[in-house]
Amino acid sequence: MKAIVLDEHGGPEVLRPVELPDPEPGPGEVVVEIHACALNRLDIWVRGGLPNLRLEYPHILGSDIAGVVRRVGPGVDASEIGREVVLNPGLSCGRCEACLSGWDNLCPRYHILGENTRGGYAEAIAVPLTNLVDKPARLSMTEAAAFPLTFLTAWQMLVVRGQIAAGETVLLHAAGSGVGSAGLQIAKHHGATVIALASTDAKLAKARELGADETVRSSDPDWPKQVRALAGVGRRGVDLVFEHVGQATWEQSIKLCRTGGRVVTCGASSGWDARTDLRHVFFRQIQILGSTMGSKAAMFRIAALIESGALSPVVDRVFPLAEAAQAHRYLDRREQFGKVVLAVRPT
Numbered sequence: 001m002k003a004i005v006l007d008e009h010g011g012p013e014v015l016r017p018v019e020l021p022d023p024e025p026g027p028g029e030v031v032v033e034i035h036a037c038a039l040n041r042l043d044i045w046v047r048g049g050l051p052n053l054r055l056e057y058p059h060i061l062g063s064d065i066a067g068v069v070r071r072v073g074p075g076v077d078a079s080e081i082g083r084e085v086v087l088n089p090g091l092s093c094g095r096c097e098a099c100l101s102g103w104d105n106l107c108p109r110y111h112i113l114g115e116n117t118r119g120g121y122a123e124a125i126a127v128p129l130t131n132l133v134d135k136p137a138r139l140s141m142t143e144a145a146a147f148p149l150t151f152l153t154a155w156q157m158l159v160v161r162g163q164i165a166a167g168e169t170v171l172l173h174a175a176g177s178g179v180g181s182a183g184l185q186i187a188k189h190h191g192a193t194v195i196a197l198a199s200t201d202a203k204l205a206k207a208r209e210l211g212a213d214e215t216v217r218s219s220d221p222d223w224p225k226q227v228r229a230l231a232g233v234g235r236r237g238v239d240l241v242f243e244h245v246g247q248a249t250w251e252q253s254i255k256l257c258r259t260g261g262r263v264v265t266c267g268a269s270s271g272w273d274a275r276t277d278l279r280h281v282f283f284r285q286i287q288i289l290g291s292t293m294g295s296k297a298a299m300f301r302i303a304a305l306i307e308s309g310a311l312s313p314v315v316d317r318v319f320p321l322a323e324a325a326q327a328h329r330y331l332d333r334r335e336q337f338g339k340v341v342l343a344v345r346p347t
């Protein structure tokens, strides 16, 4: 099979095309013929190197995969062959306390496809049968690849950790990012009022199209003041802050959160060394909630809401698999609104 691999950490230039043996399905596994694979910021971090990340080279990136089941391993019914699927990006043992209580993303053996196991920048992948979710029929393969990781992450942040409720106000950072555009829709679906932040007017216009009630340009130095000036915010602040920017916005996220409100964080794209004024946390009883990925079970709910049209993945741009390095450079420029997808097969 054709694949794009890396043999060392580095810039986009370390991504190179190779021919690899086709994967073999192990017991309980299937081989999925990959049609599309979406990029995530995780791909850029893994490419560049992360502390404690040990890769087996050649490594294949890519966590968000859509395709068709072509082969089954021992113990898997042949009726699976031909099924159009999206892959749950999280791998877990399936038998520990965390897994069996629906918190498989807390499994001690939790892995993400493309992070520390081979991913989707290739024509095929072997995965456990338990990672398959039916592809929402109304989506193309490129659209289907664009939803798993970001919608799962945003769902866990807002619904599972944040316990979002109708009528609440959510301050949502970086609405143009994959997780931002997913979070915006999930918050609206739950009846919240969404204040979306993004760096350009073009992105703010798209955020409004996706349902944002208010938009504020985060590149304006006085953006926190502009948020405060909105009706319903004022001195009180917002009920829930959707954080994934980190260092650059963290202090303001805490300040803009109302007394007794929640700040949910799943990442730190601008840096992790953020300052927290603890007086805000204890005097104002703010809850700071960490969140990462989501449970396999949540993917079924998300896929059903996507099938019904309540949620929709946003595809910004599609590159052919062979242009994975260009796609990385494009994602790194942060000009996109929504997902960047690699088309592995013409659809």
Ligand code: ZN
Pocket: 092, 093, 094, 095, 096, 097, 098, 099, 100, 104, 107, 108, 109
């Ligand atoms: Zn487990």
